[in-house]
Amino acid sequence: MTNHDEAVAVRPLALAWVSRHLEVGERVVRTGALHGGITAEMRRLTIGTRDGGTRDLVLRTFVDVEHADDWLNREAGALTLLPGTGVPAPGLVDPTAAHCEYPSLLMTHLAGRTVLDDEGLETRVPLLARQLVAIHALRPTERPREYVALTTADTVVTPKGADAAVWASAIDVIRKPAPPCEGRFLHRDFHPGNVLFDVPPSRPAGARITGVVDWAATSWGPADLDVAHCCTNLALLHGPAWGLRFAEAYEEAGGVLATAASERLYWRVRDGLAFSEEVQLVSQPWREAGRTELTTRAVEERLDAYVTALMDALG
Template sequence: MNDEWRKVMPECGDLQQDAILSASVLNWIKNQCGGSWDIYHICPLKGGVSSVVYEIQLQRNEEHAIWVLRQYTDRAWLAEEPDVVLHETSALNIVHRNGMNSPNWIASDPEGSHCGEPSVLMTRLSGEVILMPDDLTSWLAGIAQELALLHRKKIEPFPWSYYSYIDPSQFRLPGWTTRPKAWEEIARIIKEPPPNCTPRFIHRDYHPGNVLWERGRVSGIVDWVNACLGPPGIDVGHCRVNLVQLHGLEAADHFLDLYFDHVQGEQGIEYSAYWDMLTLASYVDVELMVYQGWVDLGVTHLHKDLLAARLDEYAESLLRRS
Protein backbone atom coordinates (compact mmCIF):
# COMPACT_ATOMS: atom_id res chain seq x y z
CA MET A 1 0.00 0.00 0.00
CA ASN A 2 1.33 3.45 -0.93
CA ASP A 3 2.53 5.50 2.06
CA GLU A 4 0.33 8.40 0.92
CA TRP A 5 -2.68 6.30 1.91
CA ARG A 6 -1.59 6.04 5.53
CA LYS A 7 -3.12 8.48 7.98
CA VAL A 8 -2.41 8.62 11.69
CA MET A 9 -5.66 8.15 13.57
CA PRO A 10 -6.52 7.99 17.28
CA GLU A 11 -6.92 4.60 18.86
CA CYS A 12 -10.62 3.77 19.03
CA GLY A 13 -10.80 0.50 20.94
CA ASP A 14 -11.06 -3.11 19.89
CA LEU A 15 -11.47 -4.22 16.30
CA GLN A 16 -15.11 -3.75 15.32
CA GLN A 17 -17.13 -5.91 12.92
CA ASP A 18 -19.61 -3.52 11.30
CA ALA A 19 -22.77 -4.64 9.55
CA ILE A 20 -23.13 -1.37 7.60
CA LEU A 21 -21.60 -2.95 4.49
CA SER A 22 -22.07 -6.49 3.22
CA ALA A 23 -19.39 -9.15 3.40
CA SER A 24 -18.99 -8.90 -0.37
CA VAL A 25 -18.17 -5.20 -0.15
CA LEU A 26 -15.76 -5.72 2.74
CA ASN A 27 -13.95 -8.48 0.87
CA TRP A 28 -13.66 -6.29 -2.22
CA ILE A 29 -12.16 -3.47 -0.15
CA LYS A 30 -9.66 -5.80 1.53
CA ASN A 31 -8.64 -7.24 -1.84
CA GLN A 32 -7.51 -3.79 -2.97
CA CYS A 33 -4.64 -3.94 -0.49
CA GLY A 34 -3.80 -7.59 -1.08
CA GLY A 35 -5.83 -8.78 1.88
CA SER A 36 -3.04 -7.87 4.29
CA TRP A 37 -4.97 -5.09 6.03
CA ASP A 38 -7.95 -5.53 8.35
CA ILE A 39 -10.97 -3.26 8.36
CA TYR A 40 -10.99 -1.62 11.76
CA HIS A 41 -14.10 0.56 11.69
CA ILE A 42 -16.72 1.89 9.26
CA CYS A 43 -18.81 5.01 9.63
CA PRO A 44 -21.08 6.94 7.24
CA LEU A 45 -19.98 10.45 6.28
CA LYS A 46 -22.50 13.28 6.21
CA GLY A 47 -22.95 16.07 3.69
CA GLY A 48 -23.74 14.20 0.47
CA VAL A 49 -27.24 13.98 -0.96
CA SER A 50 -26.85 11.99 -4.19
CA SER A 51 -24.63 9.14 -3.03
CA VAL A 52 -23.73 7.36 0.19
CA VAL A 53 -20.19 7.74 1.49
CA TYR A 54 -18.39 5.70 4.12
CA GLU A 55 -15.13 6.18 5.96
CA ILE A 56 -13.20 2.90 6.06
CA GLN A 57 -10.53 2.61 8.74
CA LEU A 58 -7.94 -0.12 8.25
CA GLN A 59 -4.98 -1.41 10.20
CA ARG A 60 -2.01 -3.71 9.73
CA ASN A 61 -0.03 -4.31 12.88
CA GLU A 62 0.75 -0.77 14.11
CA GLU A 63 -0.07 0.92 10.81
CA HIS A 64 -3.36 2.67 10.09
CA ALA A 65 -5.04 3.88 6.92
CA ILE A 66 -8.29 5.68 6.18
CA TRP A 67 -10.13 5.18 2.90
CA VAL A 68 -13.44 6.44 1.58
CA LEU A 69 -16.01 4.37 -0.28
CA ARG A 70 -18.54 6.24 -2.38
CA GLN A 71 -21.58 4.33 -3.63
CA TYR A 72 -23.93 5.74 -6.25
CA THR A 73 -27.53 5.01 -5.32
CA ASP A 74 -29.39 7.78 -7.17
CA ARG A 75 -31.17 5.87 -9.94
CA ALA A 76 -32.04 9.01 -11.90
CA TRP A 77 -28.39 10.08 -11.95
CA LEU A 78 -27.23 6.61 -12.96
CA ALA A 79 -29.79 6.53 -15.78
CA GLU A 80 -28.60 9.91 -17.04
CA GLU A 81 -24.89 9.18 -16.61
CA PRO A 82 -24.27 5.42 -16.52
CA ASP A 83 -20.51 6.00 -16.75
CA VAL A 84 -20.46 8.09 -13.56
CA VAL A 85 -17.88 5.83 -11.89
CA LEU A 86 -15.56 6.04 -14.89
CA HIS A 87 -16.06 9.82 -14.85
CA GLU A 88 -15.04 10.17 -11.21
CA THR A 89 -12.18 7.71 -11.61
CA SER A 90 -10.77 9.66 -14.56
CA ALA A 91 -11.17 12.98 -12.76
CA LEU A 92 -9.42 11.77 -9.59
CA ASN A 93 -6.50 10.44 -11.60
CA ILE A 94 -6.07 13.55 -13.70
CA VAL A 95 -6.16 16.02 -10.80
CA HIS A 96 -3.75 13.85 -8.83
CA ARG A 97 -1.32 13.79 -11.76
CA ASN A 98 -1.54 17.57 -11.93
CA GLY A 99 -0.72 18.17 -8.29
CA MET A 100 -4.10 19.15 -6.89
CA ASN A 101 -4.87 18.36 -3.27
CA SER A 102 -7.46 15.66 -3.91
CA PRO A 103 -8.20 12.07 -2.88
CA ASN A 104 -6.08 9.38 -4.50
CA TRP A 105 -8.05 6.84 -6.50
CA ILE A 106 -7.66 3.24 -5.30
CA ALA A 107 -10.24 1.13 -7.13
CA SER A 108 -13.61 1.21 -8.88
CA ASP A 109 -16.56 -1.13 -9.25
CA PRO A 110 -18.37 0.51 -12.21
CA GLU A 111 -21.28 -1.91 -12.43
CA GLY A 112 -21.58 -2.70 -8.75
CA SER A 113 -20.81 -6.37 -9.39
CA HIS A 114 -18.85 -6.60 -6.12
CA CYS A 115 -20.37 -3.81 -4.06
CA GLY A 116 -24.02 -4.01 -5.06
CA GLU A 117 -23.92 -0.40 -6.26
CA PRO A 118 -21.53 1.42 -8.63
CA SER A 119 -18.69 2.40 -6.30
CA VAL A 120 -15.39 4.25 -6.09
CA LEU A 121 -12.75 3.63 -3.42
CA MET A 122 -10.29 6.42 -2.66
CA THR A 123 -8.03 7.73 0.08
CA ARG A 124 -9.47 10.05 2.69
CA LEU A 125 -7.97 13.52 2.83
CA SER A 126 -7.24 14.94 6.24
CA GLY A 127 -9.32 17.93 7.26
CA GLU A 128 -12.94 18.90 7.72
CA VAL A 129 -15.62 20.97 6.01
CA ILE A 130 -16.08 24.40 7.58
CA LEU A 131 -19.15 26.39 6.58
CA MET A 132 -19.31 28.95 9.38
CA PRO A 133 -15.69 30.11 9.88
CA ASP A 134 -14.43 32.33 12.67
CA ASP A 135 -12.36 34.31 10.16
CA LEU A 136 -14.53 34.83 7.09
CA THR A 137 -11.90 36.74 5.10
CA SER A 138 -9.23 34.05 5.46
CA TRP A 139 -11.79 31.38 4.70
CA LEU A 140 -12.87 33.11 1.48
CA ALA A 141 -9.23 33.67 0.52
CA GLY A 142 -8.45 29.96 0.84
CA ILE A 143 -11.45 28.92 -1.23
CA ALA A 144 -10.63 31.49 -3.92
CA GLN A 145 -6.95 30.59 -4.07
CA GLU A 146 -7.62 26.88 -4.46
CA LEU A 147 -10.07 27.45 -7.32
CA ALA A 148 -7.66 29.81 -9.06
CA LEU A 149 -4.94 27.17 -8.74
CA LEU A 150 -7.16 24.65 -10.49
CA HIS A 151 -8.12 27.01 -13.30
CA ARG A 152 -4.49 27.98 -13.96
CA LYS A 153 -3.52 24.34 -14.53
CA LYS A 154 -2.82 23.37 -18.14
CA ILE A 155 -4.51 19.99 -17.98
CA GLU A 156 -4.48 17.53 -20.87
CA PRO A 157 -7.61 16.72 -22.90
CA PHE A 158 -10.45 15.20 -20.91
CA PRO A 159 -13.39 13.21 -22.38
CA TRP A 160 -16.12 15.08 -20.48
CA SER A 161 -17.20 18.57 -21.57
CA TYR A 162 -19.40 21.20 -19.99
CA TYR A 163 -23.10 21.42 -20.74
CA SER A 164 -25.74 23.56 -19.06
CA TYR A 165 -27.92 21.85 -16.50
CA ILE A 166 -30.91 23.86 -17.68
CA ASP A 167 -32.37 24.95 -21.00
CA PRO A 168 -32.30 28.74 -20.64
CA SER A 169 -35.26 29.07 -23.00
CA GLN A 170 -37.37 27.12 -20.50
CA PHE A 171 -36.40 29.11 -17.42
CA ARG A 172 -39.31 30.34 -15.35
CA LEU A 173 -39.21 33.02 -12.69
CA PRO A 174 -39.18 31.68 -9.12
CA GLY A 175 -42.54 32.11 -7.45
CA TRP A 176 -40.95 33.25 -4.19
CA THR A 177 -39.18 36.34 -5.58
CA THR A 178 -40.18 39.87 -4.57
CA ARG A 179 -38.04 41.34 -7.37
CA PRO A 180 -39.57 39.80 -10.52
CA LYS A 181 -38.20 42.47 -12.87
CA ALA A 182 -34.63 41.53 -11.99
CA TRP A 183 -35.34 37.90 -12.73
CA GLU A 184 -37.12 38.76 -15.97
CA GLU A 185 -33.98 40.52 -17.15
CA ILE A 186 -31.80 37.59 -16.10
CA ALA A 187 -34.13 35.26 -18.00
CA ARG A 188 -33.66 37.41 -21.10
CA ILE A 189 -29.86 37.56 -20.80
CA ILE A 190 -29.26 33.83 -20.30
CA LYS A 191 -31.23 33.09 -23.47
CA GLU A 192 -28.55 34.94 -25.45
CA PRO A 193 -25.52 33.04 -26.81
CA PRO A 194 -22.94 32.49 -24.04
CA PRO A 195 -19.75 34.55 -24.18
CA ASN A 196 -16.70 33.03 -25.82
CA CYS A 197 -14.24 31.51 -23.41
CA THR A 198 -11.23 29.24 -23.36
CA PRO A 199 -12.25 25.90 -21.83
CA ARG A 200 -10.36 24.97 -18.69
CA PHE A 201 -10.51 21.95 -16.43
CA ILE A 202 -13.28 22.82 -13.99
CA HIS A 203 -14.61 21.11 -10.87
CA ARG A 204 -18.25 21.80 -11.84
CA ASP A 205 -19.50 21.51 -8.25
CA TYR A 206 -17.13 23.86 -6.47
CA HIS A 207 -18.56 25.17 -3.21
CA PRO A 208 -17.53 25.36 0.47
CA GLY A 209 -19.01 21.94 1.23
CA ASN A 210 -16.39 20.34 -1.03
CA VAL A 211 -13.42 22.16 0.50
CA LEU A 212 -11.55 20.59 3.42
CA TRP A 213 -9.62 22.55 6.04
CA GLU A 214 -6.88 21.67 8.49
CA ARG A 215 -5.03 24.03 10.85
CA GLY A 216 -6.54 27.07 9.18
CA ARG A 217 -5.54 26.09 5.63
CA VAL A 218 -7.23 24.30 2.74
CA SER A 219 -6.14 20.67 2.88
CA GLY A 220 -7.94 19.52 -0.26
CA ILE A 221 -10.92 19.46 -2.60
CA VAL A 222 -13.32 16.52 -2.83
CA ASP A 223 -16.24 15.37 -5.00
CA TRP A 224 -14.70 15.51 -8.47
CA VAL A 225 -17.38 13.44 -10.19
CA ASN A 226 -18.71 16.36 -12.27
CA ALA A 227 -15.31 17.63 -13.40
CA CYS A 228 -15.06 18.54 -17.08
CA LEU A 229 -13.59 20.95 -19.60
CA GLY A 230 -15.62 24.14 -19.62
CA PRO A 231 -15.89 27.83 -18.72
CA PRO A 232 -14.15 28.76 -15.46
CA GLY A 233 -17.02 31.14 -14.75
CA ILE A 234 -19.27 28.15 -14.04
CA ASP A 235 -17.12 27.19 -11.04
CA VAL A 236 -16.98 30.79 -9.87
CA GLY A 237 -20.73 31.24 -10.28
CA HIS A 238 -21.60 28.00 -8.53
CA CYS A 239 -19.43 28.90 -5.57
CA ARG A 240 -20.85 32.41 -5.42
CA VAL A 241 -24.49 31.31 -5.35
CA ASN A 242 -23.62 29.04 -2.43
CA LEU A 243 -21.75 31.82 -0.63
CA VAL A 244 -24.65 34.23 -1.12
CA GLN A 245 -26.99 31.86 0.65
CA LEU A 246 -24.57 30.96 3.43
CA HIS A 247 -23.06 34.39 4.13
CA GLY A 248 -24.70 37.04 1.97
CA LEU A 249 -23.79 39.19 -1.03
CA GLU A 250 -20.74 40.87 0.47
CA ALA A 251 -19.04 37.51 1.02
CA ALA A 252 -19.79 36.36 -2.53
CA ASP A 253 -18.41 39.59 -3.98
CA HIS A 254 -15.31 39.42 -1.81
CA PHE A 255 -14.67 35.87 -3.02
CA LEU A 256 -14.92 37.09 -6.61
CA ASP A 257 -12.36 39.83 -6.00
CA LEU A 258 -9.98 37.41 -4.29
CA TYR A 259 -10.29 34.86 -7.10
CA PHE A 260 -9.45 37.43 -9.78
CA ASP A 261 -6.51 38.64 -7.73
CA HIS A 262 -5.07 35.14 -8.19
CA VAL A 263 -5.86 34.70 -11.89
CA GLN A 264 -4.87 38.23 -12.89
CA GLY A 265 -3.03 38.13 -16.19
CA GLU A 266 -4.12 34.58 -16.97
CA GLN A 267 -5.19 34.60 -20.61
CA GLY A 268 -8.70 33.35 -21.23
CA ILE A 269 -10.03 33.86 -17.71
CA GLU A 270 -12.25 36.91 -17.66
CA TYR A 271 -15.34 37.79 -15.69
CA SER A 272 -18.76 37.65 -17.31
CA ALA A 273 -21.95 38.09 -15.30
CA TYR A 274 -23.58 35.67 -17.75
CA TRP A 275 -22.07 32.64 -15.99
CA ASP A 276 -23.17 33.92 -12.58
CA MET A 277 -26.68 34.41 -13.95
CA LEU A 278 -26.79 30.99 -15.55
CA THR A 279 -25.63 29.22 -12.39
CA LEU A 280 -28.13 31.23 -10.36
CA ALA A 281 -30.93 30.22 -12.74
CA SER A 282 -29.75 26.60 -12.58
CA TYR A 283 -29.82 26.64 -8.81
CA VAL A 284 -33.24 28.09 -8.02
CA ASP A 285 -36.36 26.00 -8.14
CA VAL A 286 -40.07 26.62 -7.86
CA GLU A 287 -39.89 25.89 -4.13
CA LEU A 288 -36.93 27.35 -2.28
CA MET A 289 -35.33 24.94 0.19
CA VAL A 290 -32.34 25.00 2.51
CA TYR A 291 -29.74 22.55 1.16
CA GLN A 292 -29.90 19.41 3.27
CA GLY A 293 -26.12 18.96 3.09
CA TRP A 294 -25.67 22.23 5.01
CA VAL A 295 -28.14 21.13 7.66
CA ASP A 296 -26.31 17.81 8.02
CA LEU A 297 -23.10 19.77 8.61
CA GLY A 298 -24.61 21.88 11.38
CA VAL A 299 -25.92 24.97 9.58
CA THR A 300 -29.37 25.33 11.07
CA HIS A 301 -30.03 29.08 11.12
CA LEU A 302 -30.95 29.46 7.45
CA HIS A 303 -34.58 29.63 6.39
CA LYS A 304 -36.52 30.19 3.18
CA ASP A 305 -37.24 33.89 3.71
CA LEU A 306 -33.56 34.66 4.35
CA LEU A 307 -32.46 32.69 1.29
CA ALA A 308 -35.08 34.39 -0.90
CA ALA A 309 -33.95 37.85 0.23
CA ARG A 310 -30.29 37.03 -0.37
CA LEU A 311 -30.91 35.52 -3.80
CA ASP A 312 -33.06 38.48 -4.86
CA GLU A 313 -30.31 40.86 -3.77
CA TYR A 314 -27.77 38.76 -5.66
CA ALA A 315 -29.89 38.80 -8.83
CA GLU A 316 -30.04 42.59 -8.79
CA SER A 317 -26.30 42.84 -8.16
CA LEU A 318 -25.57 40.70 -11.23
CA LEU A 319 -27.55 43.06 -13.43
CA ARG A 320 -25.38 45.92 -12.20
CA ARG A 321 -22.32 43.92 -13.26
CA SER A 322 -23.66 43.01 -16.72
Protein backbone atom coordinates (compact mmCIF):
# COMPACT_ATOMS: atom_id res chain seq x y z
CA MET A 1 0.00 0.00 0.00
CA THR A 2 1.34 3.41 -0.91
CA ASN A 3 0.53 6.40 1.30
CA HIS A 4 0.83 10.04 0.34
CA ASP A 5 1.46 10.83 4.00
CA GLU A 6 2.46 8.47 6.76
CA ALA A 7 0.15 10.40 9.09
CA VAL A 8 -2.86 9.13 7.17
CA ALA A 9 -1.83 5.48 7.13
CA VAL A 10 -4.74 3.26 8.11
CA ARG A 11 -4.20 1.48 11.42
CA PRO A 12 -3.52 -2.29 11.04
CA LEU A 13 -6.74 -3.61 12.58
CA ALA A 14 -8.82 -1.12 10.61
CA LEU A 15 -7.03 -2.08 7.39
CA ALA A 16 -7.74 -5.75 8.04
CA TRP A 17 -11.41 -4.93 8.67
CA VAL A 18 -11.67 -2.87 5.47
CA SER A 19 -9.99 -5.64 3.49
CA ARG A 20 -12.71 -8.08 4.53
CA HIS A 21 -15.24 -5.90 2.73
CA LEU A 22 -13.38 -5.85 -0.56
CA GLU A 23 -14.09 -8.16 -3.46
CA VAL A 24 -11.71 -11.00 -4.30
CA GLY A 25 -8.64 -9.58 -6.00
CA GLU A 26 -9.11 -6.04 -4.65
CA ARG A 27 -6.75 -4.22 -2.31
CA VAL A 28 -6.18 -0.80 -0.81
CA VAL A 29 -3.55 0.90 -2.97
CA ARG A 30 -3.59 4.44 -1.61
CA THR A 31 -4.91 6.46 1.33
CA GLY A 32 -5.31 10.18 1.79
CA ALA A 33 -6.64 12.45 4.50
CA LEU A 34 -9.92 14.26 3.97
CA HIS A 35 -9.61 17.54 5.80
CA GLY A 36 -12.22 19.72 7.43
CA GLY A 37 -13.65 17.47 10.11
CA ILE A 38 -13.44 18.10 13.85
CA THR A 39 -14.99 15.06 15.52
CA ALA A 40 -13.40 12.28 13.46
CA GLU A 41 -10.50 11.28 11.25
CA MET A 42 -11.57 10.94 7.62
CA ARG A 43 -9.57 8.93 5.10
CA ARG A 44 -10.17 8.34 1.43
CA LEU A 45 -9.23 4.79 0.49
CA THR A 46 -8.46 4.08 -3.14
CA ILE A 47 -9.21 0.46 -3.97
CA GLY A 48 -7.44 -1.31 -6.83
CA THR A 49 -9.97 -3.48 -8.65
CA ARG A 50 -9.46 -6.76 -10.49
CA ASP A 51 -9.80 -5.13 -13.91
CA GLY A 52 -6.99 -2.69 -13.23
CA GLY A 53 -9.26 0.23 -12.33
CA THR A 54 -9.93 1.90 -9.00
CA ARG A 55 -12.84 2.85 -6.79
CA ASP A 56 -12.95 4.88 -3.58
CA LEU A 57 -14.30 4.33 -0.09
CA VAL A 58 -14.22 6.57 2.98
CA LEU A 59 -13.14 5.43 6.43
CA ARG A 60 -14.49 7.55 9.29
CA THR A 61 -12.79 6.95 12.64
CA PHE A 62 -13.73 8.47 15.99
CA VAL A 63 -10.42 8.80 17.85
CA ASP A 64 -10.41 9.86 21.50
CA VAL A 65 -13.97 11.15 21.16
CA GLU A 66 -16.27 10.98 24.15
CA HIS A 67 -19.30 8.77 23.48
CA ALA A 68 -17.74 7.64 20.19
CA ASP A 69 -19.97 4.57 19.94
CA ASP A 70 -23.04 6.78 20.20
CA TRP A 71 -21.77 9.09 17.45
CA LEU A 72 -21.08 6.08 15.23
CA ASN A 73 -24.46 4.47 15.84
CA ARG A 74 -26.33 7.67 15.13
CA GLU A 75 -24.50 8.21 11.85
CA ALA A 76 -25.01 4.60 10.83
CA GLY A 77 -28.71 4.91 11.62
CA ALA A 78 -29.03 8.03 9.50
CA LEU A 79 -27.15 6.52 6.54
CA THR A 80 -29.39 3.46 6.75
CA LEU A 81 -32.60 5.45 6.32
CA LEU A 82 -31.40 7.97 3.70
CA PRO A 83 -31.21 5.73 0.58
CA GLY A 84 -34.21 6.36 -1.64
CA THR A 85 -35.10 9.68 0.00
CA GLY A 86 -33.44 11.84 -2.63
CA VAL A 87 -31.01 13.30 -0.10
CA PRO A 88 -27.49 12.70 -1.49
CA ALA A 89 -25.53 10.97 1.26
CA PRO A 90 -22.82 8.32 1.45
CA GLY A 91 -23.85 4.69 1.26
CA LEU A 92 -23.14 2.65 4.35
CA VAL A 93 -20.77 -0.28 3.79
CA ASP A 94 -20.31 -1.39 7.41
CA PRO A 95 -20.85 0.48 10.68
CA THR A 96 -19.52 -2.06 13.14
CA ALA A 97 -15.72 -2.04 13.07
CA ALA A 98 -15.89 -4.26 16.12
CA HIS A 99 -12.24 -5.25 15.85
CA CYS A 100 -10.74 -1.88 14.90
CA GLU A 101 -8.50 0.22 17.10
CA TYR A 102 -11.24 2.89 17.36
CA PRO A 103 -14.96 3.03 16.51
CA SER A 104 -15.16 3.40 12.73
CA LEU A 105 -17.53 3.11 9.84
CA LEU A 106 -16.93 2.46 6.18
CA MET A 107 -18.94 4.28 3.52
CA THR A 108 -18.99 5.03 -0.17
CA HIS A 109 -17.11 8.04 -1.50
CA LEU A 110 -19.16 10.85 -3.02
CA ALA A 111 -18.07 13.02 -5.91
CA GLY A 112 -17.64 16.72 -5.33
CA ARG A 113 -15.80 18.92 -2.87
CA THR A 114 -16.47 21.40 -0.12
CA VAL A 115 -16.43 25.03 -1.26
CA LEU A 116 -15.67 27.69 1.33
CA ASP A 117 -14.70 30.58 -0.97
CA ASP A 118 -16.64 33.83 -1.18
CA GLU A 119 -16.86 33.55 -4.96
CA GLY A 120 -20.14 32.05 -6.13
CA LEU A 121 -21.76 32.27 -2.72
CA GLU A 122 -24.87 33.93 -4.11
CA THR A 123 -25.48 30.75 -6.11
CA ARG A 124 -24.62 28.26 -3.37
CA VAL A 125 -26.74 29.75 -0.57
CA PRO A 126 -30.09 28.99 -2.28
CA LEU A 127 -28.82 25.48 -3.02
CA LEU A 128 -27.91 24.99 0.62
CA ALA A 129 -31.33 26.26 1.66
CA ARG A 130 -33.22 23.93 -0.69
CA GLN A 131 -31.13 20.99 0.48
CA LEU A 132 -31.88 21.70 4.14
CA VAL A 133 -35.61 22.00 3.39
CA ALA A 134 -35.45 18.54 1.80
CA ILE A 135 -33.71 17.11 4.87
CA HIS A 136 -36.33 18.59 7.18
CA ALA A 137 -39.08 17.04 5.06
CA LEU A 138 -37.89 13.52 5.91
CA ARG A 139 -40.23 11.53 8.14
CA PRO A 140 -38.35 8.44 9.35
CA THR A 141 -40.29 5.56 10.85
CA GLU A 142 -38.06 5.73 13.89
CA ARG A 143 -37.13 9.20 15.07
CA PRO A 144 -33.56 9.99 16.09
CA ARG A 145 -32.97 11.20 19.62
CA GLU A 146 -34.08 14.66 20.74
CA TYR A 147 -31.69 17.51 20.03
CA VAL A 148 -29.19 18.58 22.66
CA ALA A 149 -28.10 22.21 23.13
CA LEU A 150 -25.15 22.28 25.50
CA THR A 151 -24.42 26.00 25.68
CA THR A 152 -25.69 27.80 28.76
CA ALA A 153 -25.75 31.43 29.77
CA ASP A 154 -22.88 30.72 32.13
CA THR A 155 -20.57 29.11 29.55
CA VAL A 156 -20.68 31.85 26.90
CA VAL A 157 -17.34 33.57 26.26
CA THR A 158 -17.76 37.24 25.35
CA PRO A 159 -15.15 38.17 22.70
CA LYS A 160 -12.50 40.71 23.57
CA GLY A 161 -13.62 44.20 22.57
CA ALA A 162 -17.28 43.23 22.16
CA ASP A 163 -20.07 45.50 23.37
CA ALA A 164 -20.70 44.08 26.82
CA ALA A 165 -24.28 45.36 26.93
CA VAL A 166 -25.20 43.72 23.63
CA TRP A 167 -23.71 40.41 24.69
CA ALA A 168 -25.37 40.59 28.08
CA SER A 169 -28.72 41.07 26.34
CA ALA A 170 -27.98 38.14 24.01
CA ILE A 171 -27.04 35.93 26.94
CA ASP A 172 -30.28 36.87 28.68
CA VAL A 173 -32.16 35.56 25.64
CA ILE A 174 -30.94 32.01 26.24
CA ARG A 175 -31.65 32.14 29.96
CA LYS A 176 -35.29 31.68 29.02
CA PRO A 177 -36.81 28.25 28.39
CA ALA A 178 -36.63 26.97 24.81
CA PRO A 179 -39.73 27.95 22.81
CA PRO A 180 -42.23 25.17 22.01
CA CYS A 181 -41.66 23.79 18.53
CA GLU A 182 -42.79 21.23 16.01
CA GLY A 183 -40.10 18.60 15.63
CA ARG A 184 -38.29 17.91 12.38
CA PHE A 185 -35.57 15.52 11.24
CA LEU A 186 -32.36 17.52 11.77
CA HIS A 187 -28.90 17.03 10.34
CA ARG A 188 -27.74 19.06 13.35
CA ASP A 189 -24.40 20.02 11.81
CA PHE A 190 -25.49 21.35 8.42
CA HIS A 191 -23.05 23.93 7.07
CA PRO A 192 -20.86 24.46 3.97
CA GLY A 193 -18.09 22.27 5.36
CA ASN A 194 -20.43 19.26 5.35
CA VAL A 195 -21.84 19.78 1.86
CA LEU A 196 -20.13 18.67 -1.35
CA PHE A 197 -20.49 20.63 -4.57
CA ASP A 198 -19.72 20.15 -8.21
CA VAL A 199 -18.74 23.58 -9.54
CA PRO A 200 -17.87 23.83 -13.26
CA PRO A 201 -14.63 25.88 -13.45
CA SER A 202 -15.93 28.04 -16.27
CA ARG A 203 -19.46 28.40 -14.89
CA PRO A 204 -19.72 28.89 -11.09
CA ALA A 205 -23.42 29.62 -11.48
CA GLY A 206 -23.85 26.00 -12.60
CA ALA A 207 -22.91 24.66 -9.17
CA ARG A 208 -24.88 21.73 -7.81
CA ILE A 209 -24.84 19.76 -4.57
CA THR A 210 -23.47 16.22 -4.88
CA GLY A 211 -23.61 15.13 -1.27
CA VAL A 212 -24.23 15.90 2.39
CA VAL A 213 -21.87 14.26 4.88
CA ASP A 214 -21.29 13.92 8.63
CA TRP A 215 -24.62 12.65 9.96
CA ALA A 216 -23.31 11.74 13.42
CA ALA A 217 -25.31 14.43 15.22
CA THR A 218 -28.66 13.60 13.59
CA SER A 219 -31.45 14.65 15.92
CA TRP A 220 -35.15 15.50 16.21
CA GLY A 221 -35.99 19.11 16.98
CA PRO A 222 -36.90 22.54 15.59
CA ALA A 223 -36.00 23.43 12.02
CA ASP A 224 -34.86 26.79 13.40
CA LEU A 225 -31.95 25.08 15.13
CA ASP A 226 -30.52 23.59 11.92
CA VAL A 227 -31.06 26.87 10.10
CA ALA A 228 -29.41 28.81 12.92
CA HIS A 229 -26.32 26.59 12.75
CA CYS A 230 -25.86 27.16 9.04
CA CYS A 231 -26.53 30.87 9.52
CA THR A 232 -23.73 31.15 12.07
CA ASN A 233 -21.27 29.24 9.90
CA LEU A 234 -22.03 31.43 6.90
CA ALA A 235 -21.71 34.56 9.03
CA LEU A 236 -18.26 33.52 10.26
CA LEU A 237 -17.06 32.30 6.87
CA HIS A 238 -18.43 35.10 4.71
CA GLY A 239 -19.71 37.92 6.92
CA PRO A 240 -22.79 38.58 9.09
CA ALA A 241 -25.01 39.57 6.18
CA TRP A 242 -24.81 36.03 4.78
CA GLY A 243 -25.89 34.61 8.11
CA LEU A 244 -29.02 36.73 7.96
CA ARG A 245 -29.52 35.93 4.28
CA PHE A 246 -29.57 32.15 4.75
CA ALA A 247 -32.68 32.23 6.92
CA GLU A 248 -34.45 34.20 4.19
CA ALA A 249 -33.29 31.73 1.55
CA TYR A 250 -34.60 28.83 3.63
CA GLU A 251 -38.08 30.34 3.71
CA GLU A 252 -37.91 31.20 0.02
CA ALA A 253 -37.20 27.51 -0.60
CA GLY A 254 -40.38 26.54 1.23
CA GLY A 255 -38.99 26.01 4.71
CA VAL A 256 -41.05 27.01 7.73
CA LEU A 257 -39.50 28.78 10.70
CA ALA A 258 -40.93 30.01 14.00
CA THR A 259 -43.53 32.72 13.52
CA ALA A 260 -42.56 34.95 16.43
CA ALA A 261 -39.44 37.07 16.11
CA SER A 262 -38.56 36.29 19.73
CA GLU A 263 -38.50 32.57 18.97
CA ARG A 264 -36.35 33.04 15.88
CA LEU A 265 -34.00 35.18 17.93
CA TYR A 266 -33.74 32.50 20.61
CA TRP A 267 -32.49 29.78 18.27
CA ARG A 268 -30.14 31.98 16.27
CA VAL A 269 -28.62 33.63 19.30
CA ARG A 270 -28.28 30.26 21.04
CA ASP A 271 -26.27 28.85 18.13
CA GLY A 272 -24.19 32.00 17.74
CA LEU A 273 -23.29 32.06 21.40
CA ALA A 274 -22.35 28.37 21.25
CA PHE A 275 -19.57 29.29 18.81
CA SER A 276 -18.08 31.69 21.37
CA GLU A 277 -16.81 28.67 23.30
CA GLU A 278 -14.98 27.06 20.37
CA VAL A 279 -13.85 29.76 17.94
CA GLN A 280 -10.34 28.38 17.71
CA LEU A 281 -11.59 24.83 17.17
CA VAL A 282 -13.97 25.70 14.32
CA SER A 283 -11.68 28.18 12.57
CA GLN A 284 -8.65 25.90 12.27
CA PRO A 285 -10.19 23.58 9.62
CA TRP A 286 -11.18 26.65 7.60
CA ARG A 287 -7.58 27.87 7.58
CA GLU A 288 -6.39 24.39 6.62
CA ALA A 289 -8.84 24.51 3.71
CA GLY A 290 -7.24 27.71 2.40
CA ARG A 291 -9.08 30.47 4.26
CA THR A 292 -5.89 31.59 5.98
CA GLU A 293 -7.28 35.04 6.70
CA LEU A 294 -9.79 33.52 9.12
CA THR A 295 -7.61 33.75 12.20
CA THR A 296 -9.15 33.09 15.58
CA ARG A 297 -9.31 36.83 16.18
CA ALA A 298 -10.91 37.54 12.80
CA VAL A 299 -13.59 34.93 13.45
CA GLU A 300 -14.22 36.34 16.93
CA GLU A 301 -14.79 39.76 15.39
CA ARG A 302 -17.23 38.33 12.86
CA LEU A 303 -19.06 36.48 15.61
CA ASP A 304 -19.39 39.70 17.59
CA ALA A 305 -20.70 41.50 14.51
CA TYR A 306 -23.18 38.69 13.79
CA VAL A 307 -24.57 38.54 17.33
CA THR A 308 -24.93 42.33 17.25
CA ALA A 309 -26.73 42.11 13.88
CA LEU A 310 -29.12 39.49 15.27
CA MET A 311 -29.97 41.63 18.27
CA ASP A 312 -30.56 44.62 15.98
CA ALA A 313 -32.68 42.66 13.50
CA LEU A 314 -34.73 40.46 15.83
CA GLY A 315 -34.17 41.70 19.37
